[in-house]
Amino acid sequence: MAFAFLKPSRPAKSQGRAWRIGWFVGRAIVWFLAISVGLVLLYRFVPPPVTATMLMDPHGFTKDWTSLSDIDRNMVDAAIAGEDGKFCRHSGFDKEAIQEAFERNQRGGRIRGGSTISQQTAKNVFLWQGGGYFRKGLEAYFTVLIETVWGKRRIMEVYLNVAETGIGTYGVEAGAQRYYRKSAARLSAVEAARIAAVFPLPKERAVHGASGFTRRHGNAIASRIGAVRRDGLDTCIY
Numbered sequence: 001m002a003f004a005f006l007k008p009s010r011p012a013k014s015q016g017r018a019w020r021i022g023w024f025v026g027r028a029i030v031w032f033l034a035i036s037v038g039l040v041l042l043y044r045f046v047p048p049p050v051t052a053t054m055l056m057d058p059h060g061f062t063k064d065w066t067s068l069s070d071i072d073r074n075m076v077d078a079a080i081a082g083e084d085g086k087f088c089r090h091s092g093f094d095k096e097a098i099q100e101a102f103e104r105n106q107r108g109g110r111i112r113g114g115s116t117i118s119q120q121t122a123k124n125v126f127l128w129q130g131g132g133y134f135r136k137g138l139e140a141y142f143t144v145l146i147e148t149v150w151g152k153r154r155i156m157e158v159y160l161n162v163a164e165t166g167i168g169t170y171g172v173e174a175g176a177q178r179y180y181r182k183s184a185a186r187l188s189a190v191e192a193a194r195i196a197a198v199f200p201l202p203k204e205r206a207v208h209g210a211s212g213f214t215r216r217h218g219n220a221i222a223s224r225i226g227a228v229r230r231d232g233l234d235t236c237i238y
Helices: 014-043 073-083 096-106 116-125 133-149 153-162 174-178 189-197 213-228
Strands: 164-165
Touching: 014 116, 014 133, 073 116, 073 153, 073 164, 073 189, 116 133, 116 153, 133 153, 153 174, 164 174, 174 189, 189 213
Parallel strands: none
Antiparallel strands: none
């Protein structure tokens, strides 16, 4: 009886290439997770030194990190009134706001977002400006992380220190010094509301000499600050 001895087949080149790509992608994911979680843990206690938005600002940047305990409550409540009324009640995402923004955008006109303060903080600290599904996916990932690791008070503290408050100006302390020549610890309701009114479009809206929509928006925010306090919309912070 004759026996045929077959040489063991070697993996195809395509299989070897796929294995190498998978190995590389796997290592990249592990490194990304390790670095991202490490940064979130670090920034739970240490102020973020700089952000991509600051570095990419053609006007340069001015900032002055200030503890939340040294920022007037009017500023905190103005941010909630103007940007995210459900800040203390959601876990990072406002589904109703996202749905409303989607429906408005479907009708055309200026694109509007439904981002919460948590989402904006995640984007401002760890990512870059602009849209795209990839960046939005990363934003959602970092939002879950900071909601889990930081908590609401720290999120608000970081937000008020990295949010752009004018051309080349970042954080409410730098904004207060620029516009009112005073510390963010002594902002009136109207002053805080005017700063909060420029958060969505800081390079296009002016705190001083505000007119049109910006002026109306600032007045509306100022009128809602009392409601924020009265209805306990800032109880996760105070």
